[in-house]
Amino acid sequence: MPTIAEILARELDKPLAHVQNVIDLLDQGNTIPFIARYRKEQHGSMDDTALRKLEDRLTYLRNLEQRRQEVKSAIEGQEKLTPELAEILHWCESAH
Secondary structure (H helix, E strand, O other), X not given: OOOHHHHHHHHHOOOHXXXXXXXXXXXXXXXXXXXXXXXHHHHOOOXXXXXXXXHHHHHHHHHHHHHHXXXXXXXXXXXXXXXXXXXXXXXXXXXX
């Protein structure tokens, strides 16, 4: 399964290095306006809209991964997790 950064790079059609740099900057607590204005060399001059979309999708994908793990743990706790079900959960792309 691709990493979140790889998924975002593909979705936004941006270089993986730039996407990873933005993720790192966001994780360090930097805001979108700050990143857009003062860290252009790290994100390849993405505009505010692209940066916000990246941030929104990053949040969604991280929440999805967390939910995926919660569901998997709950099913494991019931001792009903089969390899087939684990595979389905692994490739789930939606929280709905």
